[in-house]
Amino acid sequence: MTSITRKLEFDAGHRIPDHRSQCRNLHGHRYVLEITLEGEVIAAPGQSDNGMVMDFSEIKSIARKHIIDQWDHAFLVFKGDTAVVDFLESLENHKTVIIDSIPTAENLAHLAFDTLAPHYARQFGGSLRLSRIRLYETPNCWVDVLA
Ligand SMILES: Nc1nc2c(c(=O)[nH]1)N=C([C@H](O)[C@H](O)COP(=O)(O)OP(=O)(O)OP(=O)(O)O)CN2
Numbered sequence: 001m002t003s004i005t006r007k008l009e010f011d012a013g014h015r016i017p018d019h020r021s022q023c024r025n026l027h028g029h030r031y032v033l034e035i036t037l038e039g040e041v042i043a044a045p046g047q048s049d050n051g052m053v054m055d056f057s058e059i060k061s062i063a064r065k066h067i068i069d070q071w072d073h074a075f076l077v078f079k080g081d082t083a084v085v086d087f088l089e090s091l092e093n094h095k096t097v098i099i100d101s102i103p104t105a106e107n108l109a110h111l112a113f114d115t116l117a118p119h120y121a122r123q124f125g126g127s128l129r130l131s132r133i134r135l136y137e138t139p140n141c142w143v144d145v146l147a
Pocket residue numbers: 016023029103104105106137138139140141
């Protein structure tokens with residue numbers, strides 16, 4: 001079994017409404033998402049992905065389609081944070097993602113894991129699995145969600 005990791009970055013706004021300090025304010029981060037997959041190295045001479053667990057560009061395409069393109073330059077807001085939801089909905093064409101939980105790094109990492117895992121599992125007849133999502137909220141703060 002071999003483990004490979006693809007890193008992607010995106011910018012998003014959020015706030016943690018219950019937070020006792022600064023994080024209750026509207027603010028943003030350049031998030032770093034690391035996607036780690038486990039699988040066997042493909043042995044298929046002549047095939048584009050020969051010698052790879054999965055083509056890094058393919059890992060990126062799946063993550064972009066299902067997470068990055070939605071979250072990049074969006075404001076990620078808890079559905080129960082009605083003051084902010086109402087404000088964002090008053091802005092024409094604003095990119096807002098309403099989620100079922102408070103947008104902490106932990107909850108966002110779990111959401112990314114649960115969203116992406118089935119898409120990677122579908123590759124190569126189910127022989128590939130998402131083994132870890134690591135999400136950096138800042139260079140000093142990150143979360144790991146493990147399979
Ligand atoms: N367990 C968690 N704690 C905190 C979260 C979180 O998602 N999970 N989020 C925040 C804030 O949103 C913020 O992103 C982190 O702020 P801070 O602790 O200030 O992190 P910095 O890296 O910017 O701190 P430095 O002191 O500049 O290193 C808070 N807590």
